[in-house]
Amino acid sequence: MTPRPFSAYERMIAWRYLRARRREGGVSVMSVISLVGVSLAVFALIATLAVRSGFRTEFVDTIIGANAHVTLRATPVYDEYGLVRDTIQDYERLADVAARVPGVVRAAPMINGQVMATANGRNSGVEIYGETLEDLKTIPLVSTPETAQGDLARYGEGIAIGSGIARELRLGVGDVLRLISPDGVKGPFGTTPRIVDYEVVYIFQVGRYDIDRTRIYMPFEEAQSFFNREGMADGIEIMVEEPEAVNASVPALVAAAGPEVYAFTWRDQWQSFLRALEMEDNIMFIILSILVMVASLNIVSGLIMLVKNKGRDVGILRTMGLSEGAVLRVFFMCGASIGLAGTLIGVVLGSLFAIYIDPIFNAVNWILGGGAWDPSVRYLSRLPAELRWEDVAKAVALSLGLSFGVTYFPARRAARLNPVEALRYE
Template sequence: MFKPLIFFIGLRYTRAKRRTRFISFIALTSVLGLALGVTALITVLSVMNGFEEELRERILGMASHASISGPDGKLRDWHSLEPTLRQEPRIQGWAPYIETQAMLNADRRVSGSLIRGILPGMEPEVSAVAQRLIQGRLEALKPGGFGIVLGVELASYLGVVIGDPITVIAPEINGAAGGILPRIKRFTVVGVFQVGMYEFDRNLALIHLDDAAQLHHMEGAVSGLRLRLDDVFHAQQVAHELGPKLGDHYTLADWTLEHGNFFQAVQTEKRVMFIILLLIVAVAAFNIVSTLVMVVTDKRPDIAILRTQGMTPEGIMGIFIVLGSLIGLFGTLLGTVGGVLLALNVDRVVPAIERLLGVQFLSGDVYYITELPSKLLWSDVAVITGIAFLLSVLATLYPARQASRIQPAEALRYE
């Protein structure tokens, strides 16, 4: 049952008299420490959420959410799968591809690369490469034109620009009278894209699907179909449900098989960072213990008088639980407001600090992501706020229990 007297006395103890200003100062530092810890925890988790989302968009903007291929790595009747794919509402697009490794040569420079044959008209349905082009157009890939689009890092390493020739050395080999020779074909650079991920910018090249089929002797067949889903987190479920509909002659895979370990590592790092910063919040919360111990020592005569007036030990304990909980509540709310405001304005605060200090935290020469992204999740805010306040309440139990054990006769002996 709510007892207004206990709450009133606990609230009154939060206001300092002249002789207890030092205790109030300690309480203020506890509030500020808790607020700073909560602010830091909300802000850091929001930034890590932003990085995770940015990486997911960049990686899954180029990689397929799911893919369909044949048992021998070739898909010869991909057009026949379209009616089945249209019946699945979670599949928003698909496109055929031919993918293999090759060597690229340009003016004495050689680099290994992943060659992906695509249909320019269908590729935007499954990837964001059309929006990532910084030179040229995806439509410049014409069947029989032998054009090639390179990642910006790959183009820089080979020293080529639009219009330059480049030699593709395919791994397929042909038996000949003079021996076994690799298949070599001359292409022309027609575009350059920049994803902001080394995996793609340095190691990926795009050509037309018909040119890839001719280069690798796959006329009438493709490596598979790339699928784009409405929710990437449902990829495993969609692949599992789509398998029986297609039959045993097809192999389905999803993005978690290739990139799942990377995102699991990001999640692990996020959990570790949460625990580390939570220790800061815990230290600030348990500063309340020292504050309440000093208050209990200072209020021993008051506690004795309240006991002689008939207040129970449970009532005394409740007063100091209320006092410590109010300190924790003020600190938690202050930190929550500060953390939410900072997380929502990271894109403004960080550039202002960079201009003030004359530095750049994420240099474009070193990092692919040059701005701190932030994504505030209210579920994170609720968890952080709840844990911080719970720690504050737990910190009040020991001092409150000690206060409830004070004997009135001993406390008033020298008063």
């Protein structure tokens, strides 16, 4: 009766070959090197994929948590004076119509404009958003930010500013910030800049440097006056239940709002960031796949040496009746076991790194003396990581596929070894 494949005696021979010392014809040192190489490669792949997933999740969460998912704006038209008008007159009706569209959870009119901010002898360009207090409370990362100072309930008495503006202009709660708009009071001699002082009543940090560094919220009616928008709004901000599937909500919103408005989504606004993240994802996976392949080739080197050293043993086993298939399986198990063990170790190390990335990075930052993470460059206040099981599965499949694939060829060479040639000079 023919023994079944991968039987106990085949596993026993493979195990003896793996743990044999070099003077016994084994390559245990090479096996250890191969094991470490595969482990580190899988660890690097999982850690990188986790950080990449964390980056995307953090970017998307801060984008959809501090910005409208869909914005409705008026289609630009020329008035009787030849000037372009793109403001919304009946914004209350339009917001009410948009709020009744299925899937919409928030619809609020807003004023938007860019001005110069100055305080303590410093100047900075900022972006103003005019919102009512009730609407501002429905913006998740502003009403419940990473950190906050002041009282949002006093919003009607002043303005809310990002933490980056506060640091840049050296402001705290209760300080006065001067805003300067070139589109001010219109008089017989032209337009004079509008200069108004506001008390800072609330400082928020959403976690994205470009938002914290430029954004100011102003009461809606005050923003209408400041930007000469009495009775008008610049747009309708809309949030939906499923931000990732926001494009599915756009046709219904446009149909309900009418042809005089157009819509653009957060995906349209942040398209360059999303493409950059997708490109980074693909490039990193390809580069680290090459690293895993190189580590797997160490298994081939060790297995070729093992086949050469064990040529006499193979000849004896073949003369005793061991089939070519059995020899192939013996050497295949030698290489595959290294790949399997290295993959498991790499998965454990990579998963632990992703789970405990904050204390690990804090230790690295302390060793380097601080400053290893600059939010002004990376736009995020911390290094994110998200361990996704689909990423782990991709890393495991890649590592095992390469390890098993490259192991087959030296194992096949061992199986085809002629026992007469192997024993000729013994």
